[in-house]
Amino acid sequence: MATAAADPRSGYCAATGAFRSKRAEVPLPADRDLDVVTFLASRRHSGVVALVDASTGRRTTFAELWRAVAGAATALAAPPFGLRKGHVALILSPNSVHFPVAALAAMSLGAVVTTANPLNTAAEIAKQVADARPVLAFTTRDLLPKLPRAADGLRVVLLESSSSPAPAGAADPRIVATIDEISATAPDPARRRDRVTQDDQATLLYSSGTTGPSKGVVATHRNLISMVQIVMNRFRLEDSDTTETFLCTVSMFHVYGLVAFATGLLGCGATIVVLSKFELPEMLRCISAYGVTYLPLVPPILVAMVAHPKPLPLGNLRKVLSGGAPLSKELIEGFREKYPQVEILQGYGLTESTAIGASTDSAEESRRYGTAGLLSPNTEAKIVDPETGEALPVNRTGELWIRGPYVMKGYFNNTEATQSTVTPDGWLKTGDLCYIDEDGYLFVVDRLKELIKYKGYQCPQQSWKLFC
Template structure:
């Protein structure tokens, strides 16, 4: 008889693994299924798929799937001639065109890669040189950022605009308006696309080092869609929920939720081209938004606002990207008692899936990332000995599930060090799972500060420093030192009007921690650099601290 996990924690002593306490999601048996066909085949009562928050323009589900089919027909034909296995790039802010481009490309078996519109031309050229896209979707404003030489020389460009202008340069061969209006050709040649084929090539945030291309398959995306639908119980509901898209669609969180996942369950997605608090509040009220997925900095801004913001019929806030503190959750609950906070944990390498809190009760376990997602197994592994650890012991989190990436693009070495032959993804996060099966993320393994052989988690010191009444924001990094290896250095953003000194910061910490955890250097800055999902860009701060330039 197979060993059974403990009902309370999900831990199985015989296999030394944790099993999700949530019911497994059903996965389609048809091997020849791509994520687009899977999404389009879902039955639901939804009518409006997408709304442009700025203009009020609405796209119904019928119009969406008609546009995707038309765009796919045009993409497959000359002059675009996009084929299975080739890469298509989207370089764009959020728009109602983004999902059409993404779904049309993936339906052909092409591999989708996305770039941050804020990236420099040099950063975009580097991604183009690695991914080698043959087609790029971008806006007129961002077109100059695409490389015209080297790997960018032959890229065929589709503008995410309604029409072409006489002044558009030669790489532009079509607009999304034109290709979406193409009559679908049911007789066109279709490549066989299977669940095991690559669907996306997303570049991980690289908060600790250079970013790597993460390849996810159609199976990864299909299982992610199923998990999202079971999490929000949207299929079983008669009411249409309205989600506001504040997070960037080029990021895994935005792409899986808004350009794919939620379109399978009849939800309406209101698209903000970029986040601004007044515009977000207007959209919530004007379009009857009920769900607000966001990253922690937006939540912080909503709580810090001097007035109680008008949130209309908003019922749930979904936070991802970085864990929320007890103070933040409690403060938000007190200010907005009608809104539930839910959290999620995931990586680009796990298609943004891993753990989540799905009710106010689960979220009230402060500091948790939640219970393991459906269809998920986990191990907590001692980084020194490789031993799998039981309940309430801290080690590196390994997860296994149908949504885990295929590997890193053209990087066998990184793939082998991150994915085990039997499918475990080493997350690089130091975690523990408690006696009730809740996951707690302690820190990034690679970000641990090694002081005289002791390991110091920066997140612990950051959480402590944020309790100081004069500190607005903070980041702690390892500062190299010949004698001790590394010691903790804090970058601090003071609150308005504060004259907090370096000595006061160091004394505040020293009184509350073991000697090896003391902050031994402080610099004051105007803001902490963070990526799109709210994670601290430590590598930028380490570079700043170790360069000879004046702070």
């Protein structure tokens, strides 16, 4: 972080041309020999239930979760898997209570987790497999046909209960075990462990990046740890005596779902109710049945809730978390009028920033209509003139550059794309045209490159606007 004086109102420092976050910095662990799983498991909290399967009501306590992760890691480190540091493990699955166990077990061994959208075609998944070259895949029986059979030595762990009946003729030689079977392995504290540091790769998520075809985004354990700290700080969960309950409607294969719901919130005692498929009636049932207090949404769902003839029953819900596009003044006011007991929070981020780069963290901040919020803790930003490269002051529009401990390591096996997106001194060029106002609020007004956002995901396009 720069040390020159910044305007306390906007965060802008004329000497550096950079904006500093107005939020208090969050502490980051200094121990270099630390992986994100050890970091999460060592945190103290008073939570009891970690995960709830929305469809069955099955509850997993924190003790059971960490026992399952340790058991699965022991099994994966042994034959026939032999998963090691630097190996890639693919997760191809809808949201599931098994998803965090698979991800955490693999990362604890120093393996790199790559995730795929279950809605992708077999050809798209084959392309990702050819690029990432995983040695292991976690998937469901229904999605197994999408995995390329030509992948050399790809072993499969089914992310479903051992008691789930296999359909007739469903034998597949690639299937080695189920997640229940490996999770039941007795943890071996004496097994040899590879040294995993904060600088080591943790995830490989595929994104359209700032332009062009899909690229693998490499995030380190340090990136994940810093974003976990930012997420917990945002929801003020560490100092709370109340156990908050989050309904996971966002996809765990996506950066926000992976960082928040498959890792981060598991470090602070929150309960995560996992919804495998979004349907409005099921969402409402879960809110009531499980006492949900936090609900992540995309703007179209908020529109539907506001348009409903009568207020929907939201039980104990206190906050909704919206991302993908900024909310209009009319939508925010309409929601507040119909659901006055619920606060709206918004966020902005990219796969390359390991999720949240700016956010509104209170109802008051969300009243700054059209904003993506204040910069996240531990963050600097520049607004750069795309033609001259000049760093611009408040209320001037240019490309947003951000810098912080969560910025990706780079694009996988793509030095040229990395060098064009991340500067040598760590600035991530987002490709978003933005300005920061006199109070430090970020506004995204367009895209610099030829991409649009559709339901929160980046898609190449010839001509577009980011927020419609």
